[in-house]
Amino acid sequence: MPAQETPTVESIAALIDHAILKPELTDAEVAADLDVAARWAVFSVCVRPSDVARSVARLAGTPVATGTVIGFPHGSTSTAAKTAESRRALDDGASELDMVLHIGRLRSGDIAAVTDDIAAVVAVAEGRVVKVILETAFLSDDAVVAGSKAAEAAGASFVKTSTGFAGGGATLHHLRLMRGAVSLAVRVKASGGVRGLDTLLEMRAIGVDRFGTSATDTILRDVQRLVTTGSTSGATDGSSY
Amino acid sequence: MPAQETPTVESIAALIDHAILKPELTDAEVAADLDVAARWAVFSVCVRPSDVARSVARLAGTPVATGTVIGFPHGSTSTAAKTAESRRALDDGASELDMVLHIGRLRSGDIAAVTDDIAAVVAVAEGRVVKVILETAFLSDDAVVAGSKAAEAAGASFVKTSTGFAGGGATLHHLRLMRGAVSLAVRVKASGGVRGLDTLLEMRAIGVDRFGTSATDTILRDVQRLVTTGSTSGATDGSSY
Numbered sequence: 291m292p293a294q295e296t297p298t299v300e301s302i303a304a305l306i307d308h309a310i311l312k313p314e315l316t317d318a319e320v321a322a323d324l325d326v327a328a329r330w331a332v333f334s335v336c337v338r339p340s341d342v343a344r345s346v347a348r349l350a351g352t353p354v355a356t357g358t359v360i361g362f363p364h365g366s367t368s369t370a371a372k373t374a375e376s377r378r379a380l381d382d383g384a385s386e387l388d389m390v391l392h393i394g395r396l397r398s399g400d401i402a403a404v405t406d407d408i409a410a411v412v413a414v415a416e417g418r419v420v421k422v423i424l425e426t427a428f429l430s431d432d433a434v435v436a437g438s439k440a441a442e443a444a445g446a447s448f449v450k451t452s453t454g455f456a457g458g459g460a461t462l463h464h465l466r467l468m469r470g471a472v473s474l475a476v477r478v479k480a481s482g483g484v485r486g487l488d489t490l491l492e493m494r495a496i497g498v499d500r501f502g503t504s505a506t507d508t509i510l511r512d513v514q515r516l517v518t519t520g521s522t523s524g525a526t527d528g529s530s531y
Numbered sequence: 532m533p534a535q536e537t538p539t540v541e542s543i544a545a546l547i548d549h550a551i552l553k554p555e556l557t558d559a560e561v562a563a564d565l566d567v568a569a570r571w572a573v574f575s576v577c578v579r580p581s582d583v584a585r586s587v588a589r590l591a592g593t594p595v596a597t598g599t600v601i602g603f604p605h606g607s608t609s610t611a612a613k614t615a616e617s618r619r620a621l622d623d624g625a626s627e628l629d630m631v632l633h634i635g636r637l638r639s640g641d642i643a644a645v646t647d648d649i650a651a652v653v654a655v656a657e658g659r660v661v662k663v664i665l666e667t668a669f670l671s672d673d674a675v676v677a678g679s680k681a682a683e684a685a686g687a688s689f690v691k692t693s694t695g696f697a698g699g700g701a702t703l704h705h706l707r708l709m710r711g712a713v714s715l716a717v718r719v720k721a722s723g724g725v726r727g728l729d730t731l732l733e734m735r736a737i738g739v740d741r742f743g744t745s746a747t748d749t750i751l752r753d754v755q756r757l758v759t760t761g762s763t764s765g766a767t768d769g770s771s772y
Contacts, residue, residue, distance in 0.1 A: 313605035313697075314669040317639040338607035340633060364554035364604065366579035367616055368623075374615030375608055382609075392581060398558040428555040455696075456554075 297491065299330070299513050305490075305499070306332040307357060307386075308506045309454065309481070310341070321348060323504075328352040330510050336388060336502060339379050346383035357386035357419075360411060363453035365390030365425065369407045376414040386419040387411060388450060388479075388502075393425050396437050404437065408444035421448035421479055421500075424468070427458030434464055438471035448500065452482030459483025462496060469497045487512040487522045538732065540571070540754050546731075546740070547573040548598060548627075549747045550695065550722070551582070562589060564745075569593040571751050577629060577743060580620050587624035598627035598660075601652060604694035606631030606666065610648045617655040627660040628652060629691060629720075629743075634666050637678050645678065649685035662689035662720055662741075665709070668699030675705055679712035689741065693723030700724025703737060710738045728753040728763045 295301070308327040310320055320341055327335045327349070334355035337345045345356040358379045361372045376387055389411050395403040412420050422441035426434055438449045449468045451460040459482025469478050480493045481502030487509050490501055503509065512522045536542070549568040551561055561582055568576045568590070575596035578586045586597040599620045602613045617628055630652050636644040653661050663682035667675055679690045690709045692701040700723025710719050721734045722743030728750050731742055744750065753763045 311605075311607075313607050313634045313666070314638060315635050317635065317641065320635070338605070338635070339609045339612060340607050340636075342609075362605065362608075364552075364579070366552075366554050366581050367603075368580045368583075368619045370619040371580060371612055371616035375612035378609045378611040393554045394556050394558065394561070394579070395581075397555060400558065425554070 296517075297487075297513055298517065299510055302487070302490070302513050303330050303332045303510060305494070305501050306330075306506055306509070307334045307336045307388075307479070307481075307500060307502045308332045309502050309504045310335055310337045310345075311359065311362070311454065311504075313338070317344075320344070324348045326507055327354050330506060332506060333500070334386060336386075339375055342379050342382040342384045355385045356383060357388060358384045359423075359453075360387050360389035362388070362390050362423075363425075363455040365393050365423070369410045372407065373410050373414050376411050380415065380418065386421065387415055388421040388423055390423045390425060390453060391437055391441070393428050396424075396433050396440070397428065397430075399436075401436060401440050405440045405444045408441055408446055412445040419447040420445075421450045422446045423450045423453055423481075425453055425456050426451045426461070426464040427456045427482075431467055434467045435471040438468045438476075442472045442476045446476065448477045448479050450479035450481055450502065454482040454502070454504075456482075460493065462492065465493055465498055466496055485509075487516065537758075538728075538754055539758065540751055543728070543731070543754050544571050544573045544751060546735070546742050547571075547747055547750070548575045548577045548629075548720070548722075548741060548743045549573045550743050550745045551576055551578045551586075552600060552603070552695065552745075554579070558585075561585070565589045567748055568595050571747060573747060574741070575627060577627075580616055583620050583623035583625045596626045597624060598629060599625045600664075600694075601628050601630035603629070603631050603664075604666075604696040606634050606664070610651045613648065614651050614655050617652050621656065621659065627662065628656055629662040629664055631664045631666060631694060632678055632682070634669050637665075637670065637674050637681070640677075642677060642681050646681045646685045649682055649687055653686040660688040661686075662691045663687045664691045664694055664722075666694055666697050667692045667702070667705040668697045668723075672708055675708045676712040679709045679717075683713045683717045687717065689718045689720050691720035691722055691743065695723040695743070695745075697723075701734065703734065706734055706739055707737055726750075728757065
């Protein structure tokens with residue numbers, strides 16, 4: 291939706307990657323969460339790599355795409371592991387890959403290593419969407435900018451703030467830095483701490499294109515309330531992602 | 532060392548895998564931590580997969596082995612990613628692999644999936660030591676036992692408690708469960724929360740064979756104090772791993 295229009299359930303749902311990433315989730319919990327995504331017809335789910343095939347199967351016949359994460363959540367695996375993981379995810383039916391860049395190398399100023407690592411995943415993706423998670427909680431402002439530029443140089447489609455597992459999530463400050471660091475050809479995804487509609491709309495207004503959240507049900511119920519009554523509840527679900 | 536003997540720096544150092552795993556560590560921080568491991572001549576370092584080659588190079592000429600982590604810290608990557616990551620780590624010179632089992636499948640009771648995932652890494656390791664991280668903070672007692680038995684059935688050398696990144700580490704209760712669940716052919720590694728000598732000795736007395744810690748300097752200085760004065764400081768370094 292254009293940033294200034296009144297939101298509808300459909301327009302907000304179209305911006306959401308519903309996150310189903312916690313390592314301890316059981317098969318039954320994952321299935322229930324996939325059904326939440328289907329019920330609201332969000333843009334996609336973002337599932338654990340080992341759940342891609344079952345997600346694609348369960349969401350068949352719905353408009354919901356399946357994405358997954360690569361090198362998640364630390365980003366410090368080998369490039370060989372990231373590319374093998376990407377290949378398997380694509381073979382299993384993933385349409386988008388959210389990879390974590392090498393946080394330590396970025397903090398060390400080794401931009402070549404960071405860029406090569408991203409470019410290897412972009413090459414495997416063969417034109418499919420690759421989002422690059424910066425893990426902004428660990429980064430200086432300079433590193434946020436350098437990481438964003440490395441992602442664009444390596445051919446990524448999106449820069450993304452957070453894994454949701456590092457004790458800090460998306461902030462307006464970091465999102466503005468990221469939006470300003472890349473050309474308009476690169477989109478921005480906010481994740482971690484996107485727990486309510488008010489936060490989402492505030493981020494949307496500064497140019498965020500996609501939202502990773504596990505609070506999908508809370509957010510979209512709030513849109514329904516807004517459409518009906520003209521005000522949101524201001525509720526958050528208290529979850530960490 | 533036999534569990535009942537008075538510790539020496541050498542006997543305790545021989546039990547330690549010095550953990551250098553935080554995703555935000557810079558190259559310089561990793562190098563400094565490798566030098567700590569070399570100074571104390573610990574059994575091994577446990578480094579990020581992307582740091583294996585540089586660890587092997589920096590520790591050349593010391594007795595310190597290089598190990599790494601696989602599918603870390605969530606364990607929910609694909610088996611294909613775990614095996615590719617293992618192959619690269621071994622090619623880079625890793626002598627031990629600490630893999631995270633599939634926590635969600637274990638909690639779902641899908642023991643076959645858990646076992647097959649471990650067995651695939653064991654096959655790639657071709658006789659080298661594979662440790663299986665259970666991430667006990669997420670598990671019921673029954674799941675701790677079932678995960679330990681799956682690790683032994685899959686041919687693993689060790690069962691290990693924790694990644695250090697799940698908000699809970701090794702406890703005596705879990706270590707006793709693990710020790711009782713596997714045969715004496717399988718060793719036990721405590722990790723997460725091993726921050727001082729007193730904790731280490733208490734765990735050693737119930738049959739723990741190896742300790743993963745980043746508090747190596749604190750622990751081994753305390754051994755020196757014990758040897759000199761007959762008492763430990765009881766100090767911990769307050770780090771999370």
